[in-house]
């Protein structure tokens with residue numbers, strides 16, 4: 001028997017990422033294939049590279065690695081961590097806490113700085129950890145903790161680490177393009193993002209920015225540990241890309257077409273305007289949620305992410321039933337909580353294509369309608385008015 005793949009496709013996906021993508025990206029991905037060693041494709045890659053440098057605000061070259069962003073994050077540890085290295089890991093959420101295992105996997109001695117998953121790590125906590133462990137080589141953290149919708153103060157953390165010679169590994173998978181990231185100015189060492197969050201393209205790539213200090217350290221770590229230097233996780237084969245436009249592996253050509261279309265949107269709209277659009281979408285979502293009479297998950301406005309909003313599941317409501325109703329009746333797919341937070345929160349992604357006035361108002365009205373249908377009263381008019389006003 002043949003298997004017919006007929007997925008249920010909601011009209012709109014405003015999950016914690018991936019979300020619905022820009023129509024321009026969708027059509028670009030259907031472009032006819034070219035071989036990756038042709039002049040045309042090399043020229044395309046060069047222009048993607050310029051756009052990526054603009055996106056991370058770096059003069060260096062960003063690596064367009066095939067493989068979901070988790071791969072880029074593991075690459076960072078493969079290349080920067082030697083057995084015995086003290087690594088400070090900020091565990092402010094699901095991804096941050098999980099990264100400790102990756103660091104340990106490469107021999108790191110991990111010092112966790114843990115906070116509850118409804119807040120972010122303060123710069124004072126980071127300073128205290130750095131003071132207590134002057135021998136630390138690496139500090140890893142998540143910029144925007146998508147699973148709980150919190151955001152860590154990336155600029156302050158990176159500047160502090162840079163001044164102390166501690167290398168930073170930053171998971172900004174749902175940050176870059178939605179929040180300000182200044183790779184060179186803040187002295188970041190490795191920063192990873194993906195095309196499927198704030199850029200509004202599809203999953204399947206890691207976009208990895210690497211500082212000069214991180215390149216130097218990678219060369220030393222690979223030599224000293226004897227780690228396999230042609231591993232797909234090893235940074236060294238990517239020198240040919242940095243130095244002479246030569247991608248060491250076959251790039252995911254259709255994904256590159258989509259990524260380029262997404263980067264064109266950023267270039268046309270202007271990076272600052274795109275970030276402002278994410279900020280506005282987040283502010284409007286939060287205002288709407290509060291005015292409807294619902295509670296936000298994260299403890300303080302200053303700790304909240306720009307790309308996603310987490311809402312406490314109201315008492316007496318089953319989150320699976322709520323999300324199911326939103327999807328089946330109203331065609332809107334959103335996310336629930338992960339791990340410990342499962343059942344406690346729902347998440348609305350406003351990133352890339354979905355960081356828009358129309359999408360935010362849609363999400364609020366669908367959420368409100370579904371809650372009322374389940375017998376939970378909300379102030380729908382107040383919610384939509386507050387969101388519009390924001």
Ligand SMILES: *Cc1c(COP(=O)(O)O)cnc(C)c1O
Pocket residue numbers: 017068069070071095142144145146147171172173174194197203204205
């Ligand atoms: C989405 C996400 C990831 C994982 O990205 P993949 O491309 O799915 O591997 C990692 N960290 C954060 C903070 C994310 O939001």
